[in-house]
Amino acid sequence: MASGHILVVDDEPDIRSLVKEILEDEGYQVSVAENAQAAREARRQQRPDVVLLDIWMPDTDGISLLREWSERGGLPCPVIMISGHGTVETAVEATRLGAYDFVEKPISLAKLLLTVERALEASRLKRENEGLKRNIPVPLEPIGSSRAMQSLRSQLERLAGHDTWLLMTGEPGSGKESLGRWMHERSARRAGPFVTVAPGSIAREHAAQALFGAEDGNGVQYGLLEQANGGTLFLDEVAELDPELQLRLSSTLERRALIRCGGREPVPLDVRVIAATAQDLEALVGAGRFRDELYYQLKVVPLAVPALRERIEDVPELLHYYADFFANRDKLPYRHFPVAVQNRLRNYGWPGNLRELRNLVQRLLILGAAPEVELAEVEHALGAAPPPVRAPRGDGFDIDYGLPLREAREQFERAYLLRQLQEAGGSVGKLAKAVGMERTHLYRKLRDLGVDVKAMARED
Template sequence: MASAQVLVVDDEPDIRGTVKEILEDEGYSVIVAENAAAAREARRQQRPDVILLDIWMPDLDGISLLREWSERGGLPCPVIMMSGHGTIETAIEATRLGAYDFIEKPISLAKLLLTIERALEAQRLKRENEDLRQQVSVPLEPVGSSKAMQALRAQLDRLAQHDTWVLIQGEPGTGKEALARYLHEKSARHDGPFVTVAPGAISREHAAQALFGAEDTNGVQYGLIEQANGGVLFLEEVADLDPELQLRLSSVLERRSLLRTGGREAVPLNLRVIAASAQDLEALAKAGKFREELYYQLKVVPISVPPLRERPEDIPELLRFFADFFPNRDKLPYRHFPVGVQNRLRNYPWPGNIRELRNLVQRLLILGQAGDVELIEVEQALGNAVAPKTPREIDSGIDMNLPLREAREQFERAYLLRQLQEAGGSVGKLAKVVGMERTHLYRKLRDLGVDVRTSGKEE
């Protein structure tokens, strides 16, 4: 990973020079600015990892500059304030505006280095927490002892020793993002960011700005590509990019630099690109539906992920993993999958691959009682997965011998599944139909084990 970049903003040349020399000796990349105007320009040219900002400067004080950054799109990174004669009120105001910490002058070398180190660590942990909230519930390390999975793990381990770009291809639900994260964690860039770009989730009118960033007289917005600097840019289902964005992305990857929307100067990039697709990109490129140059840029090393039906010997291991995972994460009851049930699931074709298996296990843990999973439960669950019930079937599917709370949960799940199917998988439409606030509805669907991705597309 590239060394962290520190922007030092101070109007005193001696302090700028001393701090720059000290930090460079510690392995940091340092940019200096003598006033607010120079700081704005330095921040525009490249996104820093930490900013050291003096409070008292002649043109514009540090608190005002901090407020400006905070109100125009938020702080790009941790900001550490510096002052030789600060007050408690000043420190409180800086903290309110988002400053990470406050250092008094004359600066203590030990405290300066420790504060920067803690700020970078806090930023890393914040990024990891955000990543974890976005991840689906799949294991980071590929699960399975089949020859196919052993070969896949060995290939990923080899690639982790290099910084080459990778194209992961496989059917929907095979866990391509989890493999990309595994590759990232094993690589030398593991301390850097892992930024996911999901083209299908970005509106067309805002796609260029979201990807490449923007700048104008009001400030700078760092796009997803620039946010991945020093780490990994993961392009999820890259075939969903429209032709114009494919062309612009190809140019960015070729030059290893990007020009923000409205920008004047190119920003250098140092990142690894991992792309994924469930579609045949080569066929799309030959048909003129995907830019051929971008295809070859991404396909430095191709990886093919086998579908679950081609490695049925891994199913018992996956069942054990998720049967442990959900009780630990969601406090669900542990349930055992007997050999007979395992054999039935080994012979199921799994059109939804690992995602479908994960959802099945979660559903069986939520709806069943503690103990062994019975074959009839599995058959009913598989039938629900492939053949949506009619309203009459839903009504008759509730076990009237259950306690009221559990029977109500069965009804709520069946009702929401039916309404979600009627809404074409749109959670936005579902929220209007059932009269629930969208955030509460997401929580209810998650608690009931309903995965909207297997019921259609979200809005």
């Protein structure tokens, strides 16, 4: 069954009615507008997946409306122009402004349906390509035969068939987003978008508009939440949301409708939410740093993703899998991991989890030439990212037990990160690997704790 929201803009009632009926019979959701002003309002109310736009209309012609949309933030989706007597100049102008295709009057229903289907497919491929530019394409399968992975895969397969919201917990690099994508591809929403929202990577002053969109007299900007309509919204490290955004998101999820910045009317929101975090949200709720209502909204089904060291028996299988993957994807020579190398890597702590293993395999395939990976290569690669150094007891740091929990924790975190930063030679990149944090999150944490990395570097 087809899916997607189609906006039909035409001043002829018979054509609007006929096209709406045909598209709805095919399973599409259809909105209609009789002129440019009605089209603007329909677009404001709900983001379309495809627009069928008549060129000749009494108030504002289709080319002018197409130009307006194109100049105010870009076209919202593929736009198919409808024309009964278009000229070459009109076609050239519409193409320049980004029109996807033309359908001539009298409308051939077979061609109309084929053009709409192709436009939706082009839009889907564009979203996927944009996603691949933002994220390194990696395998999505939950690889591993350990008891922990067998149990996790069984849970994922059961949950993929349901539309329930999930809260994934697990250390950075453990593969939470990949598992979310894997579930999306096996869900009833697989034809819809998979949109990742990473609050920690969005500047605070722009976060509300980026998430919820914006509207004013100049047009509409669709936010990430609205872009996920009909699909899956993946909230990566949800604990990084500011308190104000937590409240707004909670209200949005409760009503299943959002209000854009500057807007007044709610916009329907139909998404499956998969949230992920490496932090203890329950502890953050208790400390007043995360809203309890949002926590319970997201925690419909909790799902714990094991760290790689908790399923170390999967390492040999993962090594072979990624060696094969990168050999095929990047046209690299395949290299075999002998037992001695497998054993060394089984006994490694993997502070960076699955991401670290994946990057290690890719690096060994790129830099190595021999058919077999040698133990010396592995030792050298692991030596570039030393495991975390444990500070000995009695190193001079004392916790002030008279402080509130939050302040005491911050006192410890500052001392801990300062010590680890010294061990890393002032390198934030090495520090991020050592403490198992994303670099973006780590920079924010250091700033919040008053640690000036540049000043320390100057002192050295």
